[in-house]
Amino acid sequence: MLSFGPLAFLSPWLLLGLLALPILWLLLRAVPPAPIRRRFPGVALLLGLQDEESQTDRTPWWLLLLRMLAVAAVILGFAGPVLNPQTQTDGDGPLLIVADGTWADARDWPARVDRIAVMLDEATRQGRPAAVTTLTDLPPDGITFQPADVVAQSLPNLTPKAWEPQTEELGTFVAAFDTNFDTRWLSDGLARESRADLLNALQSRGAVTVYQTPRQTVGIRPARFVDGEIALSATRTPVGQAADIPVSAVGLDPAGAERQLATATFRFESGEAVAETALALPPELRNRITRFELPGVRSAAAVTLTDDALKRREVALISGLGDQEGLDLLDPLFYLREALEPTADLIDGSIEDILLANPDVIILADVATLGGSDSEAVLSWVEKGGMLLRFAGPRLAASETGRIEQDPLLPVRLRAGGRSVGGAMSWGEPKALAPFDVDSPFAGLDIPDDVTVNAQVMAQPDPTLAERVIAQLADGTPLVTRQLTGEGQVVLVHVTANAEWSSLPLSGLFVQMLERLAVSTSTATPSVEDLAGTTWLPREVMTANGRLEDGSTLPGVAGEAIAEGAIGPELQPGLYTGEDRQIAVNVMQLDSTLGPAVWPGNVAIEGMAVTRETPLKGWLLSLAIGLLLIDVIATLALGGRLRGPRADAVAAVMLGLLLIAQPAFAQTEDDFAINATSEVVLAHVITGDTPTDEVALAGLTGLSQTLFRRTSIEPAAPLGVDIETDELAFFPFLYWPITTAQPLPSREAYAKLNRYLRGGGMILFDTRDADTARFGSSSPEGQHLRAIARSLDVPALEPIPEDHVLTRTFYLLNQFPGRYNSRDVWVESAPPDAIQLEGVPFRNLNDGVTPVVIGGNDWARAWAVDDFGQRMFPVGRGQSGERQREIAFRFGVNLIMHVLTGNYKSDQVHVPALLDRLGQ
């Protein structure tokens, strides 16, 4: 390849052909233009005339120059000139192309693949073997160099991953190098510790070029629940100017569809890497949130999944002591409030009100009995999955509840009176708690020494008692009993919720026990100890693009790995489910920061932008052809062939050769407006399907002619309307044949159409499929019509009622056929309060014109006439078919009358009343 600056030639030897140009010059110069032989009777008069000038037997210099240029262009063209040739790096050894392939690459991954493709093209041209890999998906057995064009075929397999390169894998990768090679490294631009080692290893094998574009990467950190609000933070790199980045909370709406539930904005101050924002949401909404994401950013770091940590349980607190004057510390609910407030939403109120809110947990503190209907309602709530947590107290101890037989709202039968130990009036020491059983929900909790119980209610010994006890005192008396009822459970703590009977509410154990009972949820990230020995199943995993995919095919993950949070192929970011809770594993951690990648000075860094090679061969050959065409004209002119008997034919041929430009659609907007408004003009929507458009135009022509002949409406020739560009307001009526190929209108076109419909225009939608489909059935056209009409301002529809004004605006009609005769023609529905008066054949219907008429009768074909006024399409068969066509025309006339006169005919029913009032 020979190159001059940005220009290079693929086959430079052909340029030697330029040396032949002077010879060609001489040759061409020596050959005069060939004479024309002409029959001419006047030759008798010419005999004896001598030429005054005689130099025209040589080709003029400018024509020679033209030809030389043309030949030179051909030679240059075939020499394969290329603009911006991709030859910046030299080298002939193997080429390794490395992309980071992290989530940060996902945003512009196609551009990176393009860049790699360009590199491979170049390697193919240079005959270099190549290998391509991403650092997140390294080949397990080292790199193998293959011919570059073979490697290029595997490019579509290259995908970014949602994690960062794993240091150990990089180590084995580097250790497996056995040859020298050059490296092109497409960096994602983020700082990473593993870079330096890899760079050293690569540099030891050959030249390394880094491709990196400066751009801002934003990552959103996991959401936390702080002080009743959801705290969100995001970090960015490189730190730059102030920026506002919106974030949206996504979750399921009540209908089960995923949608954006709330939005907030991260405001990055200038020079700040971290921005924070907070979202205050009602608990119902907050509990629906499944993830937060930065809209429009395709990156796993732009999404953070939420798990149970963000969900807050609704806990209803009901105390047996009404509004009692006393110290807060004696309030049975005081400790509960203190324990639950940070992690749950508390509800107060009466049982009926509380049940309406459907809380997760109802806590009854020393409530002996509930009202009859209340207890039934609570029981059914428990059976549907509620959790009833009861605390004992003097009232419960004193009541008769659950003495004789078990109360369904108590897990055990109770013995009368309870007991007290270790008090002033009793023997013995206050009792401590026994260690929790392994199968108890409290298993593993440490029991502080100072937790003692002075008094408690006692459970009646019972064969089923043992399995219902989940915590007991050191002497074996039950402290917490539980019974599963339906889908829910009833739990009784045999002491009070305040410190009156025991010191349990004062201890941290109380809070942990509530947590274990899932009364409250933990806000803290689960610790390694918490998760030790557990296995978590990935439910959904996140791709590098930030999209969620089903993770059920992936193996389970040990709890320790989740606790460590080291994201990699084994622990992909996503949502993991355990026994009774979910854990979200996100790309960004609470303390994650992003930094720009820093490269040592000896590494060449290039931008990602590709200056595509521009082969100039085509241009040069076109230039040569153009020059030769000019030469043809000039030669003809010189030889006198441009004048004379066949000059017009020559000119036509020349025009045909030279006219490459399409005739532009030269209708200006003003012409269009004048055409459309100087007369009534029917119009159809240009669907882009030429036969359909022609038929629609012919149909409207036929309808216009019929209107002209039969009525006082005298329309001008119909027009086709492009809803994207043309003004619609000029047309009272649009015919819209639906073709499946028509693209959906743009947003602006929809706005225009809606304005048109609101402004009194009418659109006749014609799916043209009434022969094969009924309205509403899913024919392709019907579906497309639905897709089109989804964003249109179409009112409620009904099939044309018998007394619709369309049945009598000009002709009396009871059917509305086109080429097909289906009765499914829909118009705006009548108001529900329309009433039929005595003696009046029609209902007193609404004002105005129906904005749409929808059907599939293919009216245009029934109306269509060709240039000679002949019907273009047959309708039906024989006489009855002609009758149907006539009715079709009558429908058209009625329709246009309806458009232009509105409900005039409908108002006619009032004429007798008006005359009556006028005293006639």
Added chain:
Amino acid sequence: MSIPLTLRSAAEDLAAPLPPLLAEAEHLAATVLLGDHGRRRAGTGDTFWQYRPAQPGDSARSIDWRRSARSESNFVQDKEWQIAQSILLWVDDAASMQFTSTDNLQTKGYRARLLGLAVAVLLVRGGERVGLTGLRLPPKRGQQQLERMAVILSEDSDRDYGAPEAQGMLPHSRALFISDFLGDITPTRDALLRAADRGVRGAILQILDPQEEAFPFDGRTIFQSMTGAVEHETLKAGDLKARYLDRLAARKAELSDLARLTGWQFHTHHTHTAANAALLWVYGALERQT
């Protein structure tokens, strides 16, 4: 059996152009209203010329009694003298007449025959005797003469340029020469002078193609006559234009002078203009009393 058949088909091929030519000629002739065609003197004829007092020798039958009743003397109604004249046509049939510059235009020869035949139709309708110069078709009247004339006019000659035949011209008859007069002028001059010697008056109609008037040529060109017998090569045809036009004008002037000398009329007609104008001119020229 085959000979009569081939003969007949050849004859039909030959005759095929005739009806259209004749029909077109009659169509063209129909555009001319026959005007006053009398001799402007009393004689035998159909139309009224004058009343004159009856003279001895006038038969009683010739007395116009209606006129005589209005006065003392008797009057005789004289009719205008109507006498048929012999008119001889020469239409150039040479190869040069077959030239046309574009397909849209008629050839000069076709236009010449059309005009000749149309004049003949008019004249026959006016009661004159029409014939062709040379001895092939002596002047006669009637439809049959027209058909015969059409047959003879359809023949083509393979000479490059035609020359008028002055034979068979009756004394004091009239003649019409139609040609492009691009060839040698001498035979034309001779024929005209001989005709003038015999008291024949008439008209010369020169028919030219527009290209022959415009000479729109340029570049290196070899001009050939229609048969290819005459050639002239030029390297720059555009330069010849002025000189060619000069020569053409000289030719026209020469013809015009010749006509003035012999008492004939001269006119140049171009094939891209309407034929009626030429027909009117020819008709008027032949009618002219000189």
